[in-house]
Amino acid sequence: MTPPASIAIAEAGPAPTRERPPASVYGPFAWVRANLFNGIFSTIVTLVLGVAIAWALYGFLKWGVANAIWSVPTTATGALDPTACRAAHGTGACWAAINDKWRFMLFGRFPYDQQWRAGICIALFIGLFYVSSDRRFWRKELAYIWAATLAVIFTLMWGGVFGLSYVPQDEWGGLPITLILATFGLALAFPLSVLVALGRRSTALPAVKTLCIVYVELIRGVPLIALLFMANVMFPLFMPVGLNPDKLLRAQVAIILFAAAYLAEVVRGGLQALPKGQAEAADALGLTYWQKTLKITLPQALRLVIPPLVNTFIGFFKDTSLVLTIGILDLLTASKTAMADPVWQGVSTEIYIVVAMVYVAFCYTMSSYSRSIERKLDRARNR
Amino acid sequence: MAEAAPAIVLDKVNKWYGAMHVLRDITMNVDQKERVVVCGPSGSGKSTMIRCINRLEQHQQGRIVVDGTELTDDVRALDTIRREVGMVFQSFNLFPHLTILQNCTLAPISVRKMPKAEAEELAMDFLRKVKIPEQANKYPGQLSGGQQQRVAIARALCMKPKIMLFDEPTSALDPEMIKEVLDTMVSLAESGMTMVCVTHEMGFARMVADRVVFMDRGEIVESGTPTRMFEDPQTDRLKLFLSQILRGH
Numbered sequence A: 001m002t003p004p005a006s007i008a009i010a011e012a013g014p015a016p017t018r019e020r021p022p023a024s025v026y027g028p029f030a031w032v033r034a035n036l037f038n039g040i041f042s043t044i045v046t047l048v049l050g051v052a053i054a055w056a057l058y059g060f061l062k063w064g065v066a067n068a069i070w071s072v073p074t075t076a077t078g079a080l081d082p083t084a085c086r087a088a089h090g091t092g093a094c095w096a097a098i099n100d101k102w103r104f105m106l107f108g109r110f111p112y113d114q115q116w117r118a119g120i121c122i123a124l125f126i127g128l129f130y131v132s133s134d135r136r137f138w139r140k141e142l143a144y145i146w147a148a149t150l151a152v153i154f155t156l157m158w159g160g161v162f163g164l165s166y167v168p169q170d171e172w173g174g175l176p177i178t179l180i181l182a183t184f185g186l187a188l189a190f191p192l193s194v195l196v197a198l199g200r201r202s203t204a205l206p207a208v209k210t211l212c213i214v215y216v217e218l219i220r221g222v223p224l225i226a227l228l229f230m231a232n233v234m235f236p237l238f239m240p241v242g243l244n245p246d247k248l249l250r251a252q253v254a255i256i257l258f259a260a261a262y263l264a265e266v267v268r269g270g271l272q273a274l275p276k277g278q279a280e281a282a283d284a285l286g287l288t289y290w291q292k293t294l295k296i297t298l299p300q301a302l303r304l305v306i307p308p309l310v311n312t313f314i315g316f317f318k319d320t321s322l323v324l325t326i327g328i329l330d331l332l333t334a335s336k337t338a339m340a341d342p343v344w345q346g347v348s349t350e351i352y353i354v355v356a357m358v359y360v361a362f363c364y365t366m367s368s369y370s371r372s373i374e375r376k377l378d379r380a381r382n383r
Numbered sequence B: 001m002a003e004a005a006p007a008i009v010l011d012k013v014n015k016w017y018g019a020m021h022v023l024r025d026i027t028m029n030v031d032q033k034e035r036v037v038v039c040g041p042s043g044s045g046k047s048t049m050i051r052c053i054n055r056l057e058q059h060q061q062g063r064i065v066v067d068g069t070e071l072t073d074d075v076r077a078l079d080t081i082r083r084e085v086g087m088v089f090q091s092f093n094l095f096p097h098l099t100i101l102q103n104c105t106l107a108p109i110s111v112r113k114m115p116k117a118e119a120e121e122l123a124m125d126f127l128r129k130v131k132i133p134e135q136a137n138k139y140p141g142q143l144s145g146g147q148q149q150r151v152a153i154a155r156a157l158c159m160k161p162k163i164m165l166f167d168e169p170t171s172a173l174d175p176e177m178i179k180e181v182l183d184t185m186v187s188l189a190e191s192g193m194t195m196v197c198v199t200h201e202m203g204f205a206r207m208v209a210d211r212v213v214f215m216d217r218g219e220i221v222e223s224g225t226p227t228r229m230f231e232d233p234q235t236d237r238l239k240l241f242l243s244q245i246l247r248g249h
């Protein structure tokens, strides 16, 4: 044990003579006994589950590591020879397919020699999320950082300037599409949802209130797939001739409207849960409606609903994959398309596993970030 | 002339919740620097009346004039009045996500447009007056009920109101904390603040009130000096109420 830690414990503990509790109540053995072998029933459950987990893990490692095919030879014509994979089918994983197809999965039909541009875009998105997650950067300047980064991202994706070749939007695909749809979807749906939630609670503006109720109920009553179809087919009918926003934009608008309706209900739940006295105290102090909302009710309401809010965020991150129904090649669709390659016939589990891991990486990051924020806010208040 | 005008005028004020008539022809003037204590059984409309004075509730008939401004639907009149009238609630209603100091400086900074440093200085002054300057950087959840209520008083005072309204400020407190809050209110009364205070603390009423108003079932039944009201009640309703209060104590 390092000296500072022992000092801290000695200061905090009631009995400064003993540095730490005895091993029978503290430490890994005590933990195992208290949590895994705490009585007959718990011991049986632990043993049964332990065996089941070990067995599943053994099977997976045998398939995914021991019997796996990591690469396949190239034939005289320069094509890959998948014979080894076909032979191992069912007993060993064919990671060679991922090795061959990962760029299509990640970037879709983006021109092969230009895919570095899409790769930089992914890195920029991740950098943007990282910077935005740090409270030290929660200032006005962050808005400029966002604007600048998104401008760079779209320049890289589209090209046509600075010597970059033009890449039409229907050639975009893979992870950048997923990130664009999710980032814009949530970044625009969230403020919209706050306005809708406030509108729905407004007593002074009954017309706005009705409008917000109709909006939420209508959108929530329709499946996202139907909304995407409608956006794809019906939207152009209402637009003036010649002004036909591209498919991605149409899907994006549908996702924003859909997400905002759900998020609005989450935000409204938070506003509803606040004691009435908070708004009354703000009123009594003479704060205006917007001062009261921005400084008193909204910050508290949003804090209350961080878990359901992040839950909805995660849900929509994955729901962007529904754009496959209107032929946009997001991460999942691009990967499914990669499976159709006749060379890699029968290789699907491996591809799904990789795609799932990408989704899990993003979603798990979101959820652990939300937990860390909650912890920080709790600590600030109940120290 | 302006000096002599009453701080608060209630003229035949009526209010209904649905079909329930909760304020019936309430007529009452509160003079500048006057201290009025309002008492009465639970549900008699005391909170409703006091909340009509800063329009947390709207009256439906009659006139309410506060500091020379009549309460109407006019938003500007409302802003003026809320700036001049401070309110302290039974349940404190401090903002839990802000520190004690931020609770006190929020309104002066955003409503009165006071520079931050000046607002903080002012807030520390009032926190010293309510005897908790050392808690300035804590959050409300870390304070006892009595301390929170004293912060709530300081927060209201930071707006430099001309009138203070109190709605049962000690009813949610443990007995041992009531005194510290009452002491604060007594010293506020001694400083010459116009006060309307709903409370059942008869000792407090005797000590500071110029007038006690007794309400029952939405009406003002009787009013007078504390000594007169407590020692020589005229109406049966007040007699009954006093006997219940005394038995309760």
Ligand SMILES: Nc1ncnc2c1ncn2[C@@H]1O[C@H](COP(=O)(O)OP(=O)(O)O)[C@@H](O)[C@H]1O
Pocket: B017, B022, B040, B041, B042, B043, B044, B045, B046, B047, B048, B049
């Ligand atoms: N928001 C409301 N809606 C309906 N009835 C109410 C509301 N607020 C108070 N009341 C009713 O009005 C009456 C007076 O309440 P209140 O002014 O709170 O009484 P007091 O403060 O004297 O106990 C009570 O009968 C109460 O039930």
Ligand SMILES: [Mg+2]
Pocket: B046, B047, B048, B167, B168
């Ligand atoms: Mg009351």
